[in-house]
Amino acid sequence: MTRDLTITAVHLTPILVADPPLLNTQGVHQPYTPRLIVEVETADGVTGVGETYGDAKYLELARPFADKLVGRQVSDLNGLFTLADEVAVDSSRVFGQVDVGGLRGVQTADKLRLSVVSGFEVACLDALGKALGLPVHALLGGKVRDAVEYSAYLFYKWADHPEGVASEKDDWGAAVDPAGVVAQARAFTERYGFTSFKLKGGVFPPEEEIAAVKALAEAFPGHPLRLDPNGAWSVETSLKVAAELGDVLEYLEDPALGTPAMAEVAAKTGVPLATNMCVTTFAEIQEAFTKGAVQVVLSDHHYWGGLRNTQQLAAVCRTFGVGVSMHSNTHLGISLAAMTHVAATVPDLHHACDSHYPWQSEDVLTERLAFDGGKVAVSDAPGLGVALDRERLAFLHRRWLDDDGTLRDRDDAAAMRVADPEWVTPSVPRW
Numbered sequence: 086m087t088r089d090l091t092i093t094a095v096h097l098t099p100i101l102v103a104d105p106p107l108l109n110t111q112g113v114h115q116p117y118t119p120r121l122i123v124e125v126e127t128a129d130g131v132t133g134v135g136e137t138y139g140d141a142k143y144l145e146l147a148r149p150f151a152d153k154l155v156g157r158q159v160s161d162l163n164g165l166f167t168l169a170d171e172v173a174v175d176s177s178r179v180f181g182q183v184d185v186g187g188l189r190g191v192q193t194a195d196k197l198r199l200s201v202v203s204g205f206e207v208a209c210l211d212a213l214g215k216a217l218g219l220p221v222h223a224l225l226g227g228k229v230r231d232a233v234e235y236s237a238y239l240f241y242k243w244a245d246h247p248e249g250v251a252s253e254k255d256d257w258g259a260a261v262d263p264a265g266v267v268a269q270a271r272a273f274t275e276r277y278g279f280t281s282f283k284l285k286g287g288v289f290p291p292e293e294e295i296a297a298v299k300a301l302a303e304a305f306p307g308h309p310l311r312l313d314p315n316g317a318w319s320v321e322t323s324l325k326v327a328a329e330l331g332d333v334l335e336y337l338e339d340p341a342l343g344t345p346a347m348a349e350v351a352a353k354t355g356v357p358l359a360t361n362m363c364v365t366t367f368a369e370i371q372e373a374f375t376k377g378a379v380q381v382v383l384s385d386h387h388y389w390g391g392l393r394n395t396q397q398l399a400a401v402c403r404t405f406g407v408g409v410s411m412h413s414n415t416h417l418g419i420s421l422a423a424m425t426h427v428a429a430t431v432p433d434l435h436h437a438c439d440s441h442y443p444w445q446s447e448d449v450l451t452e453r454l455a456f457d458g459g460k461v462a463v464s465d466a467p468g469l470g471v472a473l474d475r476e477r478l479a480f481l482h483r484r485w486l487d488d489d490g491t492l493r494d495r496d497d498a499a500a501m502r503v504a505d506p507e508w509v510t511p512s513v514p515r516w
């Protein structure tokens with residue numbers, strides 16, 4: 086049977102999804118976070134879905150991209166990058182260098198463009214898989230495991246968003262000290278069966294975070310632990326923390342900011358260093374790997390440009406004896422499904438992937454993905470194996486439409502200023 090894989094329509098739906106008051110070194114999560122849901126429709130009536138960052142910058146790029154996609158084949162995945170280049174030329178204003186830095190590493194025009202491509206790539210793969218009756222992992226060469234392991238992503242957290250801020254209530258409670266962090270970790274294991282733990286640090290002075298990791302090590306002896314202050318520490322502080330926690334850490338994630346600082350830390354500690362901040366594009370690999378700055382690269386398939394680029398990154402890491410795993414930002418089930426399909430195809434995945442998904446009480450799927458024993462089963466259903474809940478999508482889109490613009494760009498520092506009007510994004514290194 087032949088199928089007509091021509092793309093006849095593309096729909097972009099920006100949404101705002103509830104997010105708890107999770108703390109990081111820049112501030113606190115806003116009550117709602119923007120995401121973009123991409124749908125591509127083929128001439129045969131097959132629809133594929135994708136998800137990516139939804140801030141205004143991404144939307145501005147996604148719109149002309151969507152227009153140009155109509156008439157092309159969902160199987161033309163390489164063509165997505167050519168198309169992105171064409172859009173780049175057309176919209177040079179948006180594609181000018183956007184060098185704002187932040188928790189996703191330095192945000193270059195290239196990275197924004199690739200994040201947009203990833204949403205479309207996943208949607209095309211989903212449509213192609215549905216059209217051919219094959220799961221996305223099969224289109225990527227086939228799974229080498231039946232389930233993908235994730236780590237519990239622990240955050241220092243307030244019980245509620247600051248007073249006066251409209252938000253959805255969560256049932257996690259506060260975690261602002263070692264006891265709170267351990268209680269949160271226990272809840273993660275009880276609810277989802279996670280066996281490895283990552284604590285988002287850079288929030289409290291390092292001694293307090295060291296105490297929290299030691300408390301985790303005592304509560305969960307032998308379990309893999311990570312600490313990620315998002316580059317908030319000096320080289321000296323990073324080395325002190327490495328010395329204190331060397332025995333219990335699987336790796337230390339982005340203790341210091343940037344490749345030169347990470348290389349200095351790496352040269353003086355045996356604790357492996359991981360990053361989702363200094364190696365975020367192919368162009369950044371050479372310097373980091375030749376300087377021995379990182380031992381594990383955490384891919385985010387969004388800003389690496391999709392699932393096939395993630396496989397290429399894994400191959401480069403393998404070549405250089407560098408480990409690979411996955412980073413995440415606030416995301417929904419479409420992204421978790423995409424992460425799971427690609428992770429299932431990566432041979433040397435020796436570290437549990439990160440996911441914010443347990444923090445998201447809302448989704449756009451008819452059925453949420455489940456963690457069983459800390460793992461997500463790899464779907465063998467055609468495409469990603471997920472179904473869009475159109476009512477939920479419309480509801481979350483309505484929230485985006487109703488917003489006065491203040492929440493359409495993620496801004497953790499602005500959210501923190503609601504609680505503390507004097508707050509400014511701390512300069513780095515903070516400690």
Ligand SMILES: O=C([O-])C(=O)C[C@H](O)[C@@H](O)C(=O)[O-]
Pocket residue numbers: 107108109188189285313315361412413414415
């Ligand atoms: O591993 C990381 O660096 C992240 O997950 C970055 C995120 O932005 C995280 O810090 C957050 O959501 O607050």
Ligand SMILES: [Mg+2]
Pocket residue numbers: 313315338339360361362412
């Ligand atoms: Mg990180």
